[in-house]
Amino acid sequence: MPTIRTFTLPLALVLMAQVTVATATDSRSQDIKRHAPPGITDAFYTCVDKADSDTNAAANCLTDEHTRQDKRLNVTYKALMSKLSPKAKDELIHAERAWLKFQEANGALESSVYGSEAVGNLQVTENALFRVCERANALDDYLFVVNLQ
Structure with a gap:
């Protein structure tokens, strides 16, 4: 048997x-979508497919999407701040400062791990982009809860 x-x-x-x-x-975008957080725009995926194997074009796609996600994060942050109590505002400010420090430290670590070659730089940039998107998603969730109250 x-x-x-x-x-x-x-x-x-x-x-x-x-x-x-x-x-x-x-496609490259389908591969990225498998591990990307929700909130990454269709414009990014279209850009990545157009870039194909051109690392400079791919870097531009990442930079443009990072700018969009950072703007989204800032808009949500401001909306959330306008809804919070003074104590909760202080806690959000503290949390954002800690998150920014983490971003900086983690970026330095990833640069050491992935190296300074083009592919490594793209991976570090993609990871940073995804973290910004994830943080914007988290703030969106907090804003949703606050709006329910």
Whole structure:
């Protein structure tokens, strides 16, 4: 009688082959979407597909999206500040300052890990973009809760 171990390796190989085939046919934007937070704009994904393997164009896509997400973060931050009590405002200010310090420290770490080559720089920039989007999402959630009260 076959054991589970006998089926595990062939199943793993089949799954790996399917993932490899799917990845080979996916566009760059589809690959990014799999690990991107909600809130990244369609304009970014369109830009990335147009950039294809041009690292300068891809860097421009990341920079443009970072600008959009940073603006979104700031608009949401201001809206949230206008709704909070004085104590909660102080806590938000403290949290944002800590988050900015984390962003700076984490960016330095990632630069050390990924190196200064173009691909590494793109990865560091993408990670920073995703963190800004995630923070904007979190502030959106807080604003939603505050508006319910």
